[in-house]
Amino acid sequence: MLGVVTGFIDELRQAGVPVSMVETIDAMGALEVTELGDRAALREALRATLVKNLRHERAFDTAFDVYFSMLPSLKDDGDSELESPPGGPGGAGGSGPDQDDLANLILRALAELDDDALRAAVRQAVDRLAGMEPGRPVGGTYYMYRTMRRLDMAALEAQLADLLVADGLSEFERRLALEDVQARLELLKEEIEEEIRRRLVADRGREAMARTLRRPLVEDVDLMHASSSDMAEIEDAIGPLTRKLAARLARRRKKRVGRLDFRRTVRRSLATGGVPVEPQFKHPRPSRPEVWLLCDISGSMATFSRFTLQFTHAMATHFSRLRSFAFVDTVDEVTEFFGPGVDFGSAVSRIASEAEVVWLDGHSDYGNSLEKFFERYGRQLTSKTTVIITGDARNNYRPSRDGVLKDVARASRALIWLNPEPHAYWDTGDSAMFQYGRHCTSVHEVRTLRQLEQFVEELALPTYTRSS
Amino acid sequence: MGEVESIPRMCDMDFPDPGSVADALRDVGYLPDNRISQVVYLAVRLEKPVLVEGPAGVGKTELAKAMAATTGRRLIRLQCYEGLDEAKALYEWNYKKQLLRIQADTDHEWDTISHDIFSEEFLLERPLLEAIRSPEPVVLLIDEVDRVEVETEALLLEILSDFQVSIPELGTIEASSHPLVFLTSNNTRELSEALKRRCLFLHIDYPDPQREALILTARVPGLSAHLAEQVARVARSIRNLDLKKAPSVSETIDWARTLIALSIEEIDENALGETLHVLLKYQSDIEKTAKELVSSPVI
Numbered sequence: 001m002l003g004v005v006t007g008f009i010d011e012l013r014q015a016g017v018p019v020s021m022v023e024t025i026d027a028m029g030a031l032e033v034t035e036l037g038d039r040a041a042l043r044e045a046l047r048a049t050l051v052k053n054l055r056h057e058r059a060f061d062t063a064f065d066v067y068f069s070m071l072p073s074l075k076d077d078g079d080s081e082l083e084s085p086p087g088g089p090g091g092a093g094g095s096g097p098d099q100d101d102l103a104n105l106i107l108r109a110l111a112e113l114d115d116d117a118l119r120a121a122v123r124q125a126v127d128r129l130a131g132m133e134p135g136r137p138v139g140g141t142y143y144m145y146r147t148m149r150r151l152d153m154a155a156l157e158a159q160l161a162d163l164l165v166a167d168g169l170s171e172f173e174r175r176l177a178l179e180d181v182q183a184r185l186e187l188l189k190e191e192i193e194e195e196i197r198r199r200l201v202a203d204r205g206r207e208a209m210a211r212t213l214r215r216p217l218v219e220d221v222d223l224m225h226a227s228s229s230d231m232a233e234i235e236d237a238i239g240p241l242t243r244k245l246a247a248r249l250a251r252r253r254k255k256r257v258g259r260l261d262f263r264r265t266v267r268r269s270l271a272t273g274g275v276p277v278e279p280q281f282k283h284p285r286p287s288r289p290e291v292w293l294l295c296d297i298s299g300s301m302a303t304f305s306r307f308t309l310q311f312t313h314a315m316a317t318h319f320s321r322l323r324s325f326a327f328v329d330t331v332d333e334v335t336e337f338f339g340p341g342v343d344f345g346s347a348v349s350r351i352a353s354e355a356e357v358v359w360l361d362g363h364s365d366y367g368n369s370l371e372k373f374f375e376r377y378g379r380q381l382t383s384k385t386t387v388i389i390t391g392d393a394r395n396n397y398r399p400s401r402d403g404v405l406k407d408v409a410r411a412s413r414a415l416i417w418l419n420p421e422p423h424a425y426w427d428t429g430d431s432a433m434f435q436y437g438r439h440c441t442s443v444h445e446v447r448t449l450r451q452l453e454q455f456v457e458e459l460a461l462p463t464y465t466r467s468s
Numbered sequence: 469m470g471e472v473e474s475i476p477r478m479c480d481m482d483f484p485d486p487g488s489v490a491d492a493l494r495d496v497g498y499l500p501d502n503r504i505s506q507v508v509y510l511a512v513r514l515e516k517p518v519l520v521e522g523p524a525g526v527g528k529t530e531l532a533k534a535m536a537a538t539t540g541r542r543l544i545r546l547q548c549y550e551g552l553d554e555a556k557a558l559y560e561w562n563y564k565k566q567l568l569r570i571q572a573d574t575d576h577e578w579d580t581i582s583h584d585i586f587s588e589e590f591l592l593e594r595p596l597l598e599a600i601r602s603p604e605p606v607v608l609l610i611d612e613v614d615r616v617e618v619e620t621e622a623l624l625l626e627i628l629s630d631f632q633v634s635i636p637e638l639g640t641i642e643a644s645s646h647p648l649v650f651l652t653s654n655n656t657r658e659l660s661e662a663l664k665r666r667c668l669f670l671h672i673d674y675p676d677p678q679r680e681a682l683i684l685t686a687r688v689p690g691l692s693a694h695l696a697e698q699v700a701r702v703a704r705s706i707r708n709l710d711l712k713k714a715p716s717v718s719e720t721i722d723w724a725r726t727l728i729a730l731s732i733e734e735i736d737e738n739a740l741g742e743t744l745h746v747l748l749k750y751q752s753d754i755e756k757t758a759k760e761l762v763s764s765p766v767i
Contacts, residue, residue, distance in 0.1 A: 022665055026514065033513040041486060044506035052664035054521065054655070054671050113678075172737045172761060176701045179708070180677075240614075240657045247617065247657075267563035270585065273578075274570060345710070346752075453658075 001036065002028075004206075005046075008067040011210045012050060015059045016217045019050050039068060055218045055237060066210045069198040102128070103151060103159075110184045111163050122191045125151060130196060134203050139212070143196045148189070157185055219449040223307050224420050231303070235310050237449055241456060242314040246289075248459045258282040290384045291315065292412075293324045294331070294373065296391030297357060298364040304420045308390045309351070313344050328357045329365035331373045364394060366432065367401035374404045381411040390418045390446075393426070393433040400432040405439040414441040418455070422447060483512055498527070498534035499683050507670040508535065517628050517649035519613075519667035524654055525716025526672045529611055532650040536607040541648070544602070545609045546595040548616045554623055558633060560592045586637040596624075597633055597641070605645035613663075614653040621663050624651075628666040675717065677704050683717060688724045698735045699724050706747065706757055715747040723747045737762045 005027065012019050027049040034045040043064055051060045102125050109118035126132070129150040130143040164184075165177040201209045218233045226234060264280035272278075293312050297305040312324045316338040323335045332355040337347045351357075359368065381387070387408060409415040417440045419426065419433060426433040437443040444455045483489045489512070490505035500508070508531070511518045520528040536543035546557060566585040573581055593601065599608040610624065626632060631643035651667060653659060675683060680700035685691055699720055707714045715723070723746045732739045741762045748754045 018661070020661075020665055026516070026668075029514050030510050033510065035485065040502055041506055044503050045510060047503075048507045048510055048518075048668040048670060052519070052661075052667070052669045053658075057671070170736060172740070175761065176698075176705055179705050180701065183704075240655055243657045244618075263563075266567070267561065270561075270563055270566050270570070274567060 001031075004067060005031065007206065008046070008063060009050065011063045011067065011207075011214075012060065014210075015063060015214050016220060017051060017056045017059055023050055023052075042068060055233065059215070059217055062213050062215070063210055065194060065197055066201055066213060067206050069194070069201050099129075099150070103156060106151070106188065107156060107159055107163070110160055110188060113184070118188065118191055119195075122188070122195050126192060126195045126199070132196070132199055132203075140193070140196050140200055143200075144189075144193055147192055147196070153185070156188075157181065160184065219453065221449070222447055223304050223449070224301075224447065226303055226307075231306070234307065234449055238307075238310055238314045241449075241453060242311065245456045245459070246315070248456055289386060290321045290382065291323075292377075292381075292385055292387045293322065294387065294389045294391075295324065295326050296328070296364060296366075296389075297326045297351070298328045298362070300364065300394065301392060301420070304390075304392075306348070309348060310344065311390075313338050313347060325373060325377075326351060326355055326357050327366075327369035327373070328359075328362055329368055330357060330359035331369045331376075332356045333377070363396045364391070365398050366391065366393060366395045366436070367399050367404075370408070371401055371404050374408055378407065378411060381408065383413055385412040386414045386416065387412045388416045388418065389440075390420070392419060392421045392431065393417075393436055394430050395432045397430045400435045402432070402435040402439060405436055409439050409441065415439065416441055417443040418446040418452075419443060420447055421445070483509055485509065492538040493531075493534050496534050496537040497686050498530060499679060499686060500531075501675065501679060504531065504670065504672065507668055511668055512648065514668070515646050517651060517667045518670050519651045519653065519659070519664065520670045520672060521653045521655050522672035523674065523714065523716060525718040526674060527717055528650075528652040528672055529609065531672075532607055532609040532652075535648060535650070539607070539648070542602065542604070542606045543609060544595050544599045544606050544647075545611060548610065548612045548614075550615055550617065552616050552620055556594055557596050557620075557623055558594050559597045559635060560594065561586070561637075562590045562592045566590050588638070591635075591638070596627055599647045599649075600627065600631060600633055600641060600643045602647070603644055606647050608647040608649045610649065610651045612654060613651045614656045614659060618660055621660050625662055625666065628663070674703075674707055674714070677701050680704075680717065680720065684721060684724050687721050688728065690728055691724050692733070695727065695733065695735070696724065699727070702735060702740065702761075703747075705761065709757060709760055711748070711753045711756065712750045713748070713753060719747050719749075 009019055009024055009027070027046055030045040030049045031042075035041050046064065047057070047060055051057055102121065105121040106118065106125065108114075109121055126143075126147055130147045132143055161178065161181050164181055165174060169177065197209070218230065218237060221230045221234065223234070259282050261280045261282040265276050265278075268278050268280055269276040293308075293315065295305060295308045295312065297309070309326075312322075312334075316322050316324070316335075323333065324338060325331050326334045334351050334355050337350050337355070359365075405415070417433075417437060421431070423445045425431065426437075433443070444451070446452045446455060483492070486502070486506045486509040489509045490500050490502075493500045493505065493508075507518060510516070520531060522528055532545075533543060535541075569585050569590070570581060591597075595608070599606050613621070613624070626634065628649065631646060632640050634640045651663075674680070677697070677700040680703060681693070681696040684696040684699055685693060688696075703715055703720045703723075723743060726743050726746045727735070727739070730739075730743070732743075741758060744754050744757060744762075748757060
């Protein structure tokens with residue numbers, strides 16, 4: 001057992017989940033008071049002690065399923081009798097129930113939400129329909145689809161709908177009932193997947209399986225090429241991050257002292273017999289930072305710009321003084337589209353239709369955009385403004401006109417550039433990162449959520465002041 | 469949760485397995501799922517704090533209250549907010565009383581007085597210290613811990629890992645009894661690694677319709693099983709939509725109460741359209757849901 005658990009923790013670390021020594025010890029302590037035969041209990045015990053972030057739970061679940069799939073699920077003793085189902089016709093011949101019976105068995109289990117019956121039925125289905133061959137190098141999804149196709153999921157869905165959706169329901173009630181059918185089918189798919197994974201692990205060993213199933217954590221997904229399901233998770237993570245950024249930006253100037261704090265002065269004076277030798281001052285109210293966001297929303301940046309807009313949207317809820325601008329080959333202010341209480345989807349579509357960000361041909365033109373930006377809004381920049389530009393600095397070989405960025409930097413408190421491309425690609429091809437970068441307070445590679453988080457952390461460092 | 473008295477008082481925190489935790493919680497009207505009872509059981513056995521995370525209104529705070537009710541322990545609650553400091557969370561010297569003491573006593577030598585004014589008599593207990601010093605064990609609830617600044621989190625670390633508080637003038641005060649600690653977070657910001665490391669982690673999500681129906685029947689008197697099931701299914705359906713703020717469990721409870729007050733026995737499109745504002749708090753959400761679920765929008 002100990003060996004499996006340490007192997008499991010090792011796998012978690014490989015997948016990128018930070019597990020500290022203390023947490024390992026806690027996990028061992030938790031196992032001592034846990035019923036080890038109960039897989040669900042074991043899962044919760046390890047999860048509660050090892051995973052402290054919701055974003056890591058998917059990685060945890062994958063690894064857990066691989067490492068502990070060989071443990072008996074709760075009701076394992078029962079399945080020997082279920083091998084020949086009650087009333088099954090062909091039991092004596094050793095062939096088990098035929099395909100229709102199997103589908104019926106599953107159908108009944110789903111309709112009654114009977115977990116044990118479902119598990120037993122799925123076990124048989126995988127046995128007979130997946131056609132798994134030991135040592136054959138195909139992925140679990142292959143067997144999964146094979147089983148599902150031969151079970152005829154569409155027919156199953158229709159039959160289940162017949163059972164659960166009564167006739168004569170209103171449109172609204174039908175919808176609710178159909179959602180219920182979908183949820184139960186989801187249950188079946190999970191069960192099949194688990195069964196197949198269990199067999200694959202038995203065949204290939206834990207480490208090998210874990211390696212093939214490993215996927216990057218949400219914070220390591222490349223923002224330029226994120227899939228839509230990744231994007232949804234990334235969007236969930238943005239909220240907390242922007243709040244942190246807001247706090248960091250607000251905290252950066254702290255030296256000045258505020259008004260006299262009478263209560264603390266008197267209290268401190270007790271040490272000197274009631275004579276206020278050491279006056280105490282209130283902390284100054286945190287300065288309200290002004291942030292301007294300048295986002296490249298051109299086509300080449302499609303996924304990333306969706307991310308930056310999402311980021312902008314989340315920032316807008318924390319900053320009252322946030323202004324946002326979007327540009328392709330010219331620039332327009334989009335602050336008003338992101339007011340408080342605005343739905344993100346509708347804001348994006350409004351930007352696409354109403355904001356004037358395209359001037360000539362819809363290819364990125366940083367030079368023109370920046371020039372227009374400074375021309376129109378430059379005079380409103382103050383020494384409190386932090387300007388953040390997000391974009392890949394790919395200028396389509398147009399003149400960079402980077403001199404204007406120097407003016408922007410001079411007029412603002414800080415100028416930060418976030419580039420979603422790997423550092424190695426900067427200044428290759430049409431990228432003008434160096435020309436622009438030399439005027440910026442700092443330039444950061446932000447390809448993943450983790451890097452964005454790092455950037456936010458660094459903002460807090462006292463060394464973060466204007467260079468030059 | 470008025471029926472605490474009627475329950476035979478359990479031998480405090482005597483939980484041999486997760487099932488007994490679940491039973492105890494059920495007795496006071498809190499319906500835990502497997503995960504909740506398992507983690508609470510571990511927290512009791514390992515004497516570790518639990519960090520409870522999840523969307524607003526799924527019963528995070530309620531869990532701590534239910535644990536207090538079922539164990540018969542006192543609940544000490546520290547509500548976190550931006551700007552919370554140690555004078556509000558841990559302890560404070562009662563300087564007014566100290567001043568009076570100095571002025572009232574002119575006979576004694578200064579040395580005796582100065583020792584005197586930094587004694588327990590002049591110490592004002594705040595929730596964390598109170599929980600530590602309580603002679604009988606308590607349940608300590610640190611609510612919405614994500615609202616304090618990262619720096620303030622450090623205040624909690626000593627208490628969470630060693631159950632003690634260090635006061636420079638007095639020395640270290642150790643817990644006379646082990647409190648059961650719950651921290652709740654709405655995940656508006658990342659908590660520090662140091663804090664997380666010291667806690668067990670429990671994520672509570674929206675319950676599945678079966679459990680939500682049970683919760684509704686337990687919490688709303690006079691709710692028929694049929695209506696409870698319907699409410700739960702509508703709630704799931706609405707949560708599947710992409711909304712600014714999905715309806716929480718407490719909101720579905722409110723909704724069920726509203727339906728009873730309006731003596732609605734069966735949810736149909738009209739009933740939903742008219743009462744949607746109980747479930748959803750943003751106009752844009754209400755419009756979106758009405759468009760999706762109600763074919764003839766009422767709004």
